[in-house]
Amino acid sequence: MTTATAAPRTNTLALVGFIAAFMIPIAGFVLGVLAIRQLRVPGNGESGAGLARWALIIGSVGTLVQLVFFIVWISLFLSAINGQPFVR
Numbered sequence: 001m002t003t004a005t006a007a008p009r010t011n012t013l014a015l016v017g018f019i020a021a022f023m024i025p026i027a028g029f030v031l032g033v034l035a036i037r038q039l040r041v042p043g044n045g046e047s048g049a050g051l052a053r054w055a056l057i058i059g060s061v062g063t064l065v066q067l068v069f070f071i072v073w074i075s076l077f078l079s080a081i082n083g084q085p086f087v088r
Contacts, residue, residue, distance in 0.1 A: 007047075011035050014048030017055035025062025032056040 013035035021028025032055030039049050 009046050011039055011046040011048035011052065013038060014052040014055065017059070018051040021055045021058035021062060025059045025066060027059075028055045029059030029063060032059055 013031050017028050017031030017035050019028075020031055032052045035048060035052035035055065038044065039046060039052060
């Protein structure tokens with residue numbers, strides 16, 4: 001008779017960080033860092049290192065895209081306020 005072993009639990013912060021990385025990238029990045037720190041603790045039997053790693057990647061790329069978007073938006077807004085044309 002064989003007994004089935006239970007699969008290791010997925011780290012909650014890794015899962016939430018992965019989902020949050022698509023909506024609020026900076027939150028996904030921070031939660032991914034926290035999840036990786038939790039998963040590296042000796043004796044932790046949880047899984048989810050891949051989710052945490054992808055939360056870091058998606059969160060950092062998303063944050064950079066948002067930062068570039070806001071810089072372009074602010075520059076266009078300020079040029080519109082000053083009456084300068086958008087294209088020279």
